[in-house]
Amino acid sequence: MIFGVWNGDAMMLVNSFDRNRTGIAYFSMEIALDSDIPTYAGGLGVLAGDTVRSAADLKVPLVAVSLVSRKGYFTQKLSAKGEQTELPSDWDPSKRAEELPVRATVKIEDRDVQVRAFHYQVSSPKGGNVPVLLLDTDLVENQPGDREITHYLYGGDLEYRLKQEVVLGIGGVRILNALGFRIRRYHMNEGHSALLSLELLRENQLDAKRVKSMCIFTTHTPVEAAFDKFEYPMIDRVLGDLVPKDVIRQYGGGERLNMTLLALNLSDYVNGVSRRYGEYSTSLFPGYKVHAITNGVHSFTWTCAHFKRLYDRYLPGWADEPSFLTRVGTIPDKEILEAHREAKEDLLTCVRTMTGIEMDPRVLTIGFARRATGYKRPNLIFSDVDRLRKIARRWGLQIIFAGKSHPKDETGKLMIKQIFRYMEELKDDIKMVYLENYDLALSKLMVSGVDVWLNTPQPPMEASGTSGMKAAHNGVLNFSVLDGWWVEGWIENVTGWAIGPHPHENVTPEERKQQEKEDLYNKLNYIICPAYYDRVDDWADMMQNSIGILASYFNSHRMMRRYVTDAYL
Protein backbone atom coordinates (compact mmCIF):
# COMPACT_ATOMS: atom_id res chain seq x y z
CA MET A 1 0.00 0.00 0.00
CA ILE A 2 1.08 3.57 -0.54
CA PHE A 3 2.25 4.37 2.97
CA GLY A 4 4.33 7.19 1.54
CA VAL A 5 1.40 9.45 0.77
CA TRP A 6 -0.40 9.11 4.06
CA ASN A 7 -0.71 12.38 5.80
CA GLY A 8 -1.95 12.81 9.32
CA ASP A 9 -5.62 12.87 8.37
CA ALA A 10 -5.65 9.52 6.69
CA MET A 11 -3.75 8.07 9.64
CA MET A 12 -6.32 9.41 12.06
CA LEU A 13 -9.09 7.93 10.03
CA VAL A 14 -7.59 4.49 10.23
CA ASN A 15 -6.73 4.87 13.89
CA SER A 16 -10.27 5.74 14.84
CA PHE A 17 -11.44 2.67 12.92
CA ASP A 18 -10.08 0.13 15.36
CA ARG A 19 -7.02 -0.43 17.49
CA ASN A 20 -6.01 -3.35 15.33
CA ARG A 21 -7.04 -1.53 12.22
CA THR A 22 -9.17 -4.41 11.06
CA GLY A 23 -12.86 -4.31 10.59
CA ILE A 24 -15.89 -4.42 8.37
CA ALA A 25 -16.37 -2.56 5.10
CA TYR A 26 -20.03 -1.85 4.38
CA PHE A 27 -20.78 -1.09 0.73
CA SER A 28 -23.99 0.57 -0.40
CA MET A 29 -24.93 2.40 -3.60
CA GLU A 30 -27.00 4.86 -1.55
CA ILE A 31 -26.74 6.08 2.01
CA ALA A 32 -28.94 8.54 3.92
CA LEU A 33 -26.51 10.55 6.04
CA ASP A 34 -28.51 13.70 6.45
CA SER A 35 -31.82 14.96 5.10
CA ASP A 36 -30.19 17.45 2.75
CA ILE A 37 -27.33 15.27 1.51
CA PRO A 38 -28.98 13.76 -1.56
CA THR A 39 -27.10 10.46 -1.61
CA TYR A 40 -30.25 8.40 -1.04
CA ALA A 41 -33.47 7.58 -2.85
CA GLY A 42 -35.43 5.45 -0.40
CA GLY A 43 -35.48 2.69 2.16
CA LEU A 44 -32.22 1.05 1.05
CA GLY A 45 -30.29 4.25 1.68
CA VAL A 46 -32.08 4.95 4.95
CA LEU A 47 -31.19 1.45 6.11
CA ALA A 48 -27.53 2.05 5.22
CA GLY A 49 -27.59 5.31 7.19
CA ASP A 50 -29.24 3.68 10.21
CA THR A 51 -26.71 0.84 10.00
CA VAL A 52 -23.73 3.20 10.28
CA ARG A 53 -25.46 5.22 13.02
CA SER A 54 -25.93 2.06 15.09
CA ALA A 55 -22.39 0.88 14.28
CA ALA A 56 -21.08 4.22 15.61
CA ASP A 57 -23.15 3.95 18.81
CA LEU A 58 -22.11 0.35 19.36
CA LYS A 59 -18.47 1.04 18.44
CA VAL A 60 -18.46 -1.63 15.78
CA PRO A 61 -15.26 -1.22 13.71
CA LEU A 62 -16.95 -0.44 10.43
CA VAL A 63 -16.19 1.79 7.47
CA ALA A 64 -18.90 2.56 4.91
CA VAL A 65 -18.31 3.02 1.19
CA SER A 66 -20.75 4.71 -1.17
CA LEU A 67 -20.80 7.14 -4.09
CA VAL A 68 -20.69 10.90 -3.68
CA SER A 69 -23.70 11.52 -6.00
CA ARG A 70 -22.81 15.21 -6.40
CA LYS A 71 -25.87 15.87 -8.52
CA GLY A 72 -27.96 13.94 -6.08
CA TYR A 73 -31.12 12.06 -6.73
CA PHE A 74 -33.52 14.96 -7.41
CA THR A 75 -35.80 17.52 -5.84
CA GLN A 76 -39.45 16.77 -6.51
CA LYS A 77 -41.92 19.40 -7.68
CA LEU A 78 -45.57 18.55 -8.22
CA SER A 79 -48.04 20.54 -10.32
CA ALA A 80 -51.65 21.09 -9.26
CA LYS A 81 -52.47 17.92 -11.18
CA GLY A 82 -49.74 15.86 -9.59
CA GLU A 83 -47.32 15.92 -12.51
CA GLN A 84 -43.82 15.41 -11.17
CA THR A 85 -40.90 17.44 -12.37
CA GLU A 86 -37.39 16.77 -11.22
CA LEU A 87 -35.17 19.66 -10.22
CA PRO A 88 -31.47 19.21 -9.64
CA SER A 89 -30.31 18.66 -6.08
CA ASP A 90 -26.58 19.29 -6.29
CA TRP A 91 -24.51 19.30 -3.18
CA ASP A 92 -20.93 20.27 -2.54
CA PRO A 93 -19.15 17.42 -0.73
CA SER A 94 -16.23 19.67 0.19
CA LYS A 95 -18.62 21.66 2.43
CA ARG A 96 -19.92 18.66 4.35
CA ALA A 97 -17.10 16.16 4.08
CA GLU A 98 -13.35 16.17 3.85
CA GLU A 99 -11.36 15.20 0.79
CA LEU A 100 -8.85 12.47 1.57
CA PRO A 101 -5.33 12.67 0.20
CA VAL A 102 -5.33 9.34 -1.61
CA ARG A 103 -6.40 8.12 -5.01
CA ALA A 104 -7.30 4.81 -6.52
CA THR A 105 -7.40 3.92 -10.18
CA VAL A 106 -9.92 1.69 -11.92
CA LYS A 107 -9.86 0.56 -15.53
CA ILE A 108 -13.01 1.40 -17.46
CA GLU A 109 -13.09 0.65 -21.18
CA ASP A 110 -9.32 0.44 -21.05
CA ARG A 111 -8.96 3.94 -19.64
CA ASP A 112 -7.48 4.62 -16.24
CA VAL A 113 -10.11 6.41 -14.21
CA GLN A 114 -8.97 8.12 -11.03
CA VAL A 115 -11.15 7.83 -7.95
CA ARG A 116 -10.93 9.97 -4.85
CA ALA A 117 -12.89 9.81 -1.61
CA PHE A 118 -14.57 12.31 0.63
CA HIS A 119 -14.71 11.41 4.28
CA TYR A 120 -17.99 12.02 6.08
CA GLN A 121 -17.79 11.16 9.73
CA VAL A 122 -20.75 9.68 11.55
CA SER A 123 -20.14 10.32 15.23
CA SER A 124 -22.09 8.93 18.11
CA PRO A 125 -22.64 10.79 21.37
CA LYS A 126 -21.26 7.56 22.88
CA GLY A 127 -17.85 8.33 21.38
CA GLY A 128 -17.89 5.87 18.48
CA ASN A 129 -17.14 6.97 14.92
CA VAL A 130 -17.85 5.44 11.57
CA PRO A 131 -16.04 6.87 8.57
CA VAL A 132 -18.14 7.02 5.41
CA LEU A 133 -16.13 7.19 2.20
CA LEU A 134 -17.96 8.86 -0.67
CA LEU A 135 -16.26 7.98 -3.93
CA ASP A 136 -15.85 10.63 -6.60
CA THR A 137 -14.50 10.56 -10.16
CA ASP A 138 -15.03 14.27 -10.86
CA LEU A 139 -11.34 15.01 -11.29
CA VAL A 140 -9.54 17.05 -13.97
CA GLU A 141 -7.35 14.03 -14.67
CA ASN A 142 -10.37 12.11 -15.94
CA GLN A 143 -12.07 12.44 -19.31
CA PRO A 144 -15.27 14.50 -19.27
CA GLY A 145 -17.56 11.44 -19.50
CA ASP A 146 -15.76 9.68 -16.68
CA ARG A 147 -16.02 12.73 -14.46
CA GLU A 148 -19.79 12.22 -14.39
CA ILE A 149 -19.79 8.58 -13.33
CA THR A 150 -20.43 9.39 -9.69
CA HIS A 151 -22.81 12.34 -10.33
CA TYR A 152 -26.30 10.88 -10.52
CA LEU A 153 -27.80 8.39 -8.08
CA TYR A 154 -29.74 5.81 -10.15
CA GLY A 155 -29.34 8.04 -13.21
CA GLY A 156 -28.31 7.29 -16.78
CA ASP A 157 -28.54 4.05 -18.69
CA LEU A 158 -27.39 0.51 -17.99
CA GLU A 159 -23.84 1.27 -19.06
CA TYR A 160 -23.69 4.27 -16.76
CA ARG A 161 -24.89 2.02 -13.94
CA LEU A 162 -22.20 -0.53 -14.71
CA LYS A 163 -19.50 2.14 -14.58
CA GLN A 164 -20.86 3.32 -11.23
CA GLU A 165 -20.71 -0.24 -9.98
CA VAL A 166 -17.10 -0.53 -11.13
CA VAL A 167 -16.23 2.60 -9.15
CA LEU A 168 -18.21 1.47 -6.10
CA GLY A 169 -17.09 -2.17 -5.98
CA ILE A 170 -13.60 -2.12 -7.43
CA GLY A 171 -12.70 1.51 -6.70
CA GLY A 172 -14.05 1.07 -3.17
CA VAL A 173 -11.78 -1.88 -2.37
CA ARG A 174 -8.77 -0.03 -3.80
CA ILE A 175 -9.46 3.17 -1.87
CA LEU A 176 -9.72 1.18 1.35
CA ASN A 177 -6.38 -0.43 0.55
CA ALA A 178 -4.83 2.93 -0.26
CA LEU A 179 -5.98 4.27 3.09
CA GLY A 180 -4.47 1.33 4.93
CA PHE A 181 -7.70 -0.20 6.17
CA ARG A 182 -7.43 -3.89 6.90
CA ILE A 183 -10.79 -5.36 6.05
CA ARG A 184 -11.90 -8.70 7.48
CA ARG A 185 -15.37 -8.70 5.98
CA TYR A 186 -16.88 -6.97 2.99
CA HIS A 187 -20.60 -6.46 3.45
CA MET A 188 -22.57 -5.84 0.25
CA ASN A 189 -25.82 -4.02 0.97
CA GLU A 190 -27.67 -5.18 -2.17
CA GLY A 191 -26.00 -6.39 -5.36
CA HIS A 192 -24.80 -3.01 -6.70
CA SER A 193 -21.39 -3.48 -5.09
CA ALA A 194 -20.96 -7.13 -6.12
CA LEU A 195 -18.01 -6.35 -8.41
CA LEU A 196 -15.96 -6.02 -5.23
CA SER A 197 -15.95 -9.81 -5.13
CA LEU A 198 -14.17 -9.89 -8.52
CA GLU A 199 -11.57 -7.43 -7.28
CA LEU A 200 -11.02 -9.64 -4.23
CA LEU A 201 -10.67 -12.66 -6.50
CA ARG A 202 -8.01 -10.80 -8.44
CA GLU A 203 -6.20 -9.81 -5.24
CA ASN A 204 -6.30 -13.39 -3.98
CA GLN A 205 -5.12 -15.28 -7.04
CA LEU A 206 -8.69 -16.38 -7.85
CA ASP A 207 -9.00 -18.22 -4.52
CA ALA A 208 -12.79 -18.26 -4.34
CA LYS A 209 -12.89 -19.99 -0.98
CA ARG A 210 -10.91 -17.22 0.58
CA VAL A 211 -13.00 -14.52 -1.08
CA LYS A 212 -16.21 -16.16 0.08
CA SER A 213 -14.97 -16.26 3.65
CA MET A 214 -14.63 -12.47 3.50
CA CYS A 215 -17.95 -11.60 1.84
CA ILE A 216 -21.40 -11.00 3.24
CA PHE A 217 -24.37 -10.31 1.01
CA THR A 218 -27.66 -8.76 2.07
CA THR A 219 -30.37 -9.08 -0.54
CA HIS A 220 -33.40 -6.77 -0.68
CA THR A 221 -34.92 -7.65 -4.03
CA PRO A 222 -37.60 -10.32 -4.12
CA VAL A 223 -38.08 -10.41 -7.90
CA GLU A 224 -35.70 -11.82 -10.44
CA ALA A 225 -36.67 -9.09 -12.94
CA ALA A 226 -35.34 -6.38 -10.61
CA PHE A 227 -31.82 -7.81 -10.28
CA ASP A 228 -29.02 -5.79 -11.87
CA LYS A 229 -27.98 -7.69 -15.01
CA PHE A 230 -25.50 -6.81 -17.72
CA GLU A 231 -24.84 -8.32 -21.14
CA TYR A 232 -21.38 -9.84 -21.46
CA PRO A 233 -20.25 -7.78 -24.46
CA MET A 234 -20.73 -4.69 -22.29
CA ILE A 235 -19.04 -6.33 -19.32
CA ASP A 236 -16.05 -7.41 -21.38
CA ARG A 237 -15.70 -3.95 -22.90
CA VAL A 238 -16.04 -2.03 -19.63
CA LEU A 239 -14.16 -4.39 -17.28
CA GLY A 240 -11.47 -5.55 -19.68
CA ASP A 241 -9.21 -8.22 -18.21
CA LEU A 242 -9.86 -7.62 -14.50
CA VAL A 243 -10.22 -11.37 -14.05
CA PRO A 244 -10.47 -14.05 -16.76
CA LYS A 245 -13.77 -14.04 -18.62
CA ASP A 246 -14.63 -17.63 -17.76
CA VAL A 247 -14.24 -16.81 -14.07
CA ILE A 248 -16.79 -14.01 -14.29
CA ARG A 249 -19.19 -16.33 -16.11
CA GLN A 250 -18.63 -19.10 -13.60
CA TYR A 251 -19.82 -16.97 -10.70
CA GLY A 252 -21.99 -14.35 -12.37
CA GLY A 253 -24.08 -16.49 -14.71
CA GLY A 254 -23.64 -17.97 -18.18
CA GLU A 255 -25.82 -15.64 -20.21
CA ARG A 256 -25.52 -12.29 -18.51
CA LEU A 257 -23.71 -11.00 -15.49
CA ASN A 258 -26.31 -11.11 -12.74
CA MET A 259 -25.05 -9.09 -9.77
CA THR A 260 -27.28 -10.92 -7.32
CA LEU A 261 -25.94 -14.27 -8.51
CA LEU A 262 -22.36 -13.03 -8.36
CA ALA A 263 -22.81 -11.85 -4.78
CA LEU A 264 -24.59 -15.08 -3.82
CA ASN A 265 -21.84 -17.24 -5.29
CA LEU A 266 -19.02 -15.36 -3.65
CA SER A 267 -20.42 -14.83 -0.14
CA ASP A 268 -20.33 -17.33 2.68
CA TYR A 269 -23.05 -15.46 4.52
CA VAL A 270 -26.21 -14.36 2.72
CA ASN A 271 -29.28 -12.87 4.32
CA GLY A 272 -32.64 -11.42 3.46
CA VAL A 273 -33.99 -8.44 5.38
CA SER A 274 -36.96 -10.06 7.11
CA ARG A 275 -37.96 -13.57 8.11
CA ARG A 276 -40.68 -13.57 5.50
CA TYR A 277 -38.25 -12.62 2.76
CA GLY A 278 -35.68 -15.15 4.02
CA GLU A 279 -38.36 -17.82 3.73
CA TYR A 280 -39.45 -16.65 0.31
CA SER A 281 -35.94 -16.41 -1.05
CA THR A 282 -35.34 -20.13 -0.61
CA SER A 283 -37.64 -20.47 -3.63
CA LEU A 284 -36.02 -17.51 -5.37
CA PHE A 285 -32.50 -18.85 -4.88
CA PRO A 286 -32.79 -22.65 -4.77
CA GLY A 287 -29.65 -24.31 -3.48
CA TYR A 288 -28.45 -21.30 -1.48
CA LYS A 289 -28.73 -20.90 2.26
CA VAL A 290 -30.35 -17.55 2.88
CA HIS A 291 -30.44 -16.41 6.50
CA ALA A 292 -32.75 -13.72 7.79
CA ILE A 293 -31.78 -10.62 9.71
CA THR A 294 -34.80 -8.39 9.95
CA ASN A 295 -34.16 -4.71 9.37
CA GLY A 296 -34.46 -2.11 12.07
CA VAL A 297 -34.40 1.67 12.32
CA HIS A 298 -32.11 3.85 14.41
CA SER A 299 -34.21 4.55 17.48
CA PHE A 300 -32.68 7.89 18.44
CA THR A 301 -32.89 9.21 14.87
CA TRP A 302 -36.49 8.20 14.29
CA THR A 303 -38.07 9.13 17.62
CA CYS A 304 -39.53 12.64 17.58
CA ALA A 305 -38.54 15.20 20.20
CA HIS A 306 -41.78 14.78 22.17
CA PHE A 307 -41.35 11.03 22.65
CA LYS A 308 -37.61 11.41 23.24
CA ARG A 309 -38.43 13.60 26.20
CA LEU A 310 -40.81 10.98 27.61
CA TYR A 311 -38.41 8.08 27.08
CA ASP A 312 -35.54 10.05 28.59
CA ARG A 313 -37.60 10.68 31.70
CA TYR A 314 -39.16 7.25 32.18
CA LEU A 315 -36.76 4.91 30.41
CA PRO A 316 -33.28 6.45 30.65
CA GLY A 317 -30.75 4.65 28.47
CA TRP A 318 -33.41 3.67 25.92
CA ALA A 319 -31.43 5.00 22.93
CA ASP A 320 -28.48 2.76 23.80
CA GLU A 321 -30.61 -0.18 24.66
CA PRO A 322 -33.90 0.12 22.80
CA SER A 323 -35.17 -3.07 24.45
CA PHE A 324 -35.81 -0.86 27.53
CA LEU A 325 -38.82 0.34 25.55
CA THR A 326 -40.57 -2.88 26.61
CA ARG A 327 -41.10 -1.03 29.91
CA VAL A 328 -43.21 1.63 28.22
CA GLY A 329 -46.03 0.66 30.60
CA THR A 330 -44.39 2.84 33.23
CA ILE A 331 -45.33 5.91 31.19
CA PRO A 332 -48.86 7.19 31.96
CA ASP A 333 -51.27 6.99 28.99
CA LYS A 334 -52.04 10.65 29.41
CA GLU A 335 -48.45 11.61 28.68
CA ILE A 336 -48.22 9.33 25.68
CA LEU A 337 -51.35 10.85 24.20
CA GLU A 338 -50.01 14.32 24.92
CA ALA A 339 -46.66 13.61 23.23
CA HIS A 340 -48.53 12.36 20.20
CA ARG A 341 -50.79 15.39 20.18
CA GLU A 342 -47.70 17.59 20.02
CA ALA A 343 -46.17 15.54 17.21
CA LYS A 344 -49.42 15.78 15.29
CA GLU A 345 -49.48 19.52 15.75
CA ASP A 346 -45.94 19.75 14.29
CA LEU A 347 -47.03 17.79 11.25
CA LEU A 348 -50.21 19.76 10.69
CA THR A 349 -48.22 22.97 10.96
CA CYS A 350 -45.91 21.65 8.25
CA VAL A 351 -48.95 20.71 6.12
CA ARG A 352 -50.28 24.25 6.50
CA THR A 353 -46.92 25.78 5.58
CA MET A 354 -46.41 23.55 2.56
CA THR A 355 -49.94 23.52 1.16
CA GLY A 356 -51.98 26.24 2.88
CA ILE A 357 -54.45 23.55 3.94
CA GLU A 358 -55.67 23.54 7.51
CA MET A 359 -56.17 20.03 8.83
CA ASP A 360 -58.10 19.24 12.00
CA PRO A 361 -55.98 17.78 14.84
CA ARG A 362 -59.03 15.94 16.20
CA VAL A 363 -59.65 14.00 13.01
CA LEU A 364 -58.19 10.52 12.46
CA THR A 365 -55.22 11.11 10.19
CA ILE A 366 -53.75 8.42 7.98
CA GLY A 367 -50.23 8.66 6.56
CA PHE A 368 -48.82 7.03 3.47
CA ALA A 369 -45.31 7.93 2.31
CA ARG A 370 -42.65 5.96 0.52
CA ARG A 371 -41.11 5.81 -2.94
CA ALA A 372 -43.99 6.12 -5.43
CA THR A 373 -43.70 2.93 -7.43
CA GLY A 374 -46.04 0.26 -8.73
CA TYR A 375 -45.68 -2.48 -6.14
CA LYS A 376 -46.18 -0.11 -3.20
CA ARG A 377 -49.76 0.50 -4.44
CA PRO A 378 -50.25 3.98 -2.95
CA ASN A 379 -53.76 4.16 -4.38
CA LEU A 380 -55.10 0.87 -3.00
CA ILE A 381 -57.01 2.94 -0.44
CA PHE A 382 -59.03 4.31 -3.38
CA SER A 383 -60.10 0.92 -4.75
CA ASP A 384 -63.68 1.66 -3.68
CA VAL A 385 -64.15 5.41 -3.54
CA ASP A 386 -67.78 5.20 -2.41
CA ARG A 387 -67.00 3.08 0.61
CA LEU A 388 -64.13 5.34 1.54
CA ARG A 389 -66.39 8.37 1.24
CA LYS A 390 -69.06 6.76 3.44
CA ILE A 391 -66.53 5.98 6.16
CA ALA A 392 -65.18 9.52 6.02
CA ARG A 393 -68.67 11.02 6.25
CA ARG A 394 -69.55 8.85 9.20
CA TRP A 395 -66.37 9.31 11.22
CA GLY A 396 -64.10 11.97 9.74
CA LEU A 397 -60.86 11.15 7.96
CA GLN A 398 -57.75 12.95 6.74
CA ILE A 399 -54.95 11.51 4.62
CA ILE A 400 -51.40 12.76 4.08
CA PHE A 401 -49.35 11.37 1.21
CA ALA A 402 -45.76 11.86 0.12
CA GLY A 403 -43.22 10.11 -2.08
CA LYS A 404 -41.02 10.62 -5.10
CA SER A 405 -41.23 8.54 -8.24
CA HIS A 406 -38.00 7.62 -10.02
CA PRO A 407 -37.78 9.93 -13.08
CA LYS A 408 -38.10 6.95 -15.43
CA ASP A 409 -40.82 5.13 -13.51
CA GLU A 410 -43.89 5.95 -15.57
CA THR A 411 -46.19 3.80 -13.42
CA GLY A 412 -45.04 5.59 -10.30
CA LYS A 413 -45.64 8.98 -11.87
CA LEU A 414 -49.08 7.91 -13.07
CA MET A 415 -49.96 6.79 -9.55
CA ILE A 416 -49.16 10.23 -8.15
CA LYS A 417 -51.44 11.80 -10.74
CA GLN A 418 -54.18 9.32 -9.89
CA ILE A 419 -53.92 10.23 -6.22
CA PHE A 420 -54.32 13.90 -7.16
CA ARG A 421 -57.47 13.02 -9.10
CA TYR A 422 -58.92 11.16 -6.12
CA MET A 423 -58.03 14.08 -3.86
CA GLU A 424 -60.06 16.34 -6.13
CA GLU A 425 -62.94 13.89 -6.43
CA LEU A 426 -63.21 13.38 -2.66
CA LYS A 427 -62.34 16.89 -1.55
CA ASP A 428 -65.74 17.65 0.00
CA ASP A 429 -65.49 14.63 2.28
CA ILE A 430 -61.83 13.96 3.00
CA LYS A 431 -59.06 16.45 3.52
CA MET A 432 -56.06 15.09 1.68
CA VAL A 433 -52.67 16.46 0.79
CA TYR A 434 -49.70 15.17 -1.13
CA LEU A 435 -46.54 16.71 0.30
CA GLU A 436 -43.68 17.41 -2.09
CA ASN A 437 -40.14 16.12 -1.90
CA TYR A 438 -40.26 13.30 0.62
CA ASP A 439 -36.97 13.16 2.53
CA LEU A 440 -35.67 12.15 5.95
CA ALA A 441 -36.99 15.27 7.68
CA LEU A 442 -40.45 15.02 6.18
CA SER A 443 -40.51 11.32 6.90
CA LYS A 444 -39.82 11.94 10.57
CA LEU A 445 -42.63 14.48 10.80
CA MET A 446 -45.05 12.13 9.09
CA VAL A 447 -44.24 8.88 10.89
CA SER A 448 -44.65 10.65 14.20
CA GLY A 449 -47.51 13.02 13.41
CA VAL A 450 -50.20 10.84 11.83
CA ASP A 451 -52.41 8.48 13.82
CA VAL A 452 -52.29 5.47 11.50
CA TRP A 453 -49.47 4.45 9.17
CA LEU A 454 -50.84 2.75 6.07
CA ASN A 455 -48.78 0.27 4.04
CA THR A 456 -50.29 -1.59 1.08
CA PRO A 457 -47.54 -3.26 -0.97
CA GLN A 458 -48.10 -6.15 -3.35
CA PRO A 459 -46.75 -9.28 -1.57
CA PRO A 460 -44.07 -10.58 -1.71
CA MET A 461 -42.49 -7.40 -3.07
CA GLU A 462 -41.84 -5.56 0.19
CA ALA A 463 -38.72 -7.37 1.37
CA SER A 464 -38.89 -5.60 4.72
CA GLY A 465 -40.17 -2.03 4.78
CA THR A 466 -38.95 0.22 7.55
CA SER A 467 -41.21 3.26 7.73
CA GLY A 468 -43.72 1.34 9.85
CA MET A 469 -40.94 0.70 12.39
CA LYS A 470 -40.32 4.44 12.55
CA ALA A 471 -44.04 4.97 13.17
CA ALA A 472 -43.95 2.42 16.00
CA HIS A 473 -41.19 4.37 17.76
CA ASN A 474 -43.63 7.28 17.97
CA GLY A 475 -46.68 5.35 19.11
CA VAL A 476 -48.27 5.52 15.66
CA LEU A 477 -50.34 2.45 14.77
CA ASN A 478 -49.63 0.29 11.73
CA PHE A 479 -52.36 -0.78 9.33
CA SER A 480 -50.55 -2.89 6.79
CA VAL A 481 -50.54 -5.70 4.30
CA LEU A 482 -48.85 -8.80 5.76
CA ASP A 483 -45.55 -8.60 3.95
CA GLY A 484 -41.93 -8.01 4.99
CA TRP A 485 -41.39 -6.99 8.61
CA TRP A 486 -45.11 -6.72 9.42
CA VAL A 487 -45.54 -10.51 9.29
CA GLU A 488 -43.23 -10.54 12.34
CA GLY A 489 -44.54 -7.44 14.06
CA TRP A 490 -48.26 -7.90 13.64
CA ILE A 491 -50.55 -9.04 16.45
CA GLU A 492 -54.08 -8.18 15.44
CA ASN A 493 -55.68 -5.51 17.62
CA VAL A 494 -52.59 -5.52 19.82
CA THR A 495 -49.79 -3.99 17.75
CA GLY A 496 -51.93 -2.87 14.82
CA TRP A 497 -54.04 -4.37 12.04
CA ALA A 498 -53.50 -6.55 8.98
CA ILE A 499 -54.77 -5.94 5.48
CA GLY A 500 -55.34 -9.10 3.43
CA PRO A 501 -54.34 -12.71 3.98
CA HIS A 502 -51.36 -14.15 5.85
CA PRO A 503 -48.57 -15.26 3.48
CA HIS A 504 -49.15 -18.88 4.47
CA GLU A 505 -52.76 -18.74 3.32
CA ASN A 506 -53.28 -20.18 -0.10
CA VAL A 507 -55.31 -17.67 -2.07
CA THR A 508 -55.68 -16.70 -5.71
CA PRO A 509 -54.68 -13.18 -6.73
CA GLU A 510 -58.38 -12.28 -7.06
CA GLU A 511 -59.22 -13.57 -3.60
CA ARG A 512 -56.27 -11.68 -2.20
CA LYS A 513 -57.37 -8.43 -3.81
CA GLN A 514 -60.90 -8.94 -2.52
CA GLN A 515 -59.78 -9.69 1.01
CA GLU A 516 -57.47 -6.69 1.01
CA LYS A 517 -60.35 -4.43 0.03
CA GLU A 518 -62.68 -5.88 2.64
CA ASP A 519 -60.07 -5.53 5.37
CA LEU A 520 -59.19 -1.99 4.38
CA TYR A 521 -62.72 -0.66 4.58
CA ASN A 522 -64.20 -2.95 7.21
CA LYS A 523 -61.40 -2.50 9.69
CA LEU A 524 -61.30 1.22 9.10
CA ASN A 525 -65.06 1.53 9.62
CA TYR A 526 -65.71 -1.01 12.37
CA ILE A 527 -62.44 -1.22 14.31
CA ILE A 528 -60.02 1.62 13.72
CA CYS A 529 -62.37 4.62 13.64
CA PRO A 530 -64.43 3.43 16.63
CA ALA A 531 -61.28 2.85 18.67
CA TYR A 532 -59.83 6.22 17.74
CA TYR A 533 -62.97 8.25 18.32
CA ASP A 534 -64.75 6.35 21.09
CA ARG A 535 -62.27 4.25 23.04
CA VAL A 536 -59.23 6.36 23.63
CA ASP A 537 -58.02 4.02 26.41
CA ASP A 538 -57.83 1.12 23.96
CA TRP A 539 -56.07 3.38 21.49
CA ALA A 540 -53.51 4.39 24.09
CA ASP A 541 -52.96 0.71 24.98
CA MET A 542 -52.17 -0.02 21.37
CA MET A 543 -49.81 2.96 21.21
CA GLN A 544 -48.01 1.46 24.19
CA ASN A 545 -47.83 -1.90 22.45
CA SER A 546 -46.49 -0.29 19.33
CA ILE A 547 -43.62 1.13 21.36
CA GLY A 548 -43.16 -1.74 23.82
CA ILE A 549 -43.52 -4.68 21.44
CA LEU A 550 -42.48 -3.24 18.07
CA ALA A 551 -39.97 -0.41 18.60
CA SER A 552 -38.13 -2.38 21.29
CA TYR A 553 -37.27 -5.00 18.66
CA PHE A 554 -37.43 -3.41 15.20
CA ASN A 555 -34.46 -1.13 15.72
CA SER A 556 -31.05 -1.09 14.07
CA HIS A 557 -29.18 -1.73 17.33
CA ARG A 558 -30.74 -5.18 17.51
CA MET A 559 -30.09 -5.61 13.79
CA MET A 560 -26.44 -4.51 14.04
CA ARG A 561 -25.75 -6.85 16.94
CA ARG A 562 -27.24 -9.66 14.90
CA TYR A 563 -24.93 -8.82 11.97
CA VAL A 564 -21.98 -8.81 14.34
CA THR A 565 -22.70 -12.18 15.93
CA ASP A 566 -24.05 -14.00 12.88
CA ALA A 567 -22.13 -12.50 9.97
CA TYR A 568 -19.15 -10.39 11.04
CA LEU A 569 -17.51 -12.56 13.70
Ligand SMILES: *Cc1c(COP(=O)(O)O)cnc(C)c1O
Ligand atom coordinates in the same frame (compact mmCIF):
# COMPACT_ATOMS: atom_id res chain seq x y z
C1 LIG B 1 -37.91 5.31 5.86
C2 LIG B 1 -37.89 5.94 4.52
C3 LIG B 1 -38.17 5.18 3.38
C4 LIG B 1 -38.56 3.73 3.46
O1 LIG B 1 -39.95 3.59 3.59
P1 LIG B 1 -40.68 2.20 3.34
O2 LIG B 1 -42.08 2.43 3.72
O3 LIG B 1 -40.02 1.20 4.18
O4 LIG B 1 -40.54 1.92 1.89
C5 LIG B 1 -38.12 5.81 2.15
N1 LIG B 1 -37.80 7.11 2.04
C6 LIG B 1 -37.52 7.88 3.11
C7 LIG B 1 -37.18 9.31 2.92
C8 LIG B 1 -37.56 7.32 4.39
O5 LIG B 1 -37.28 8.08 5.45
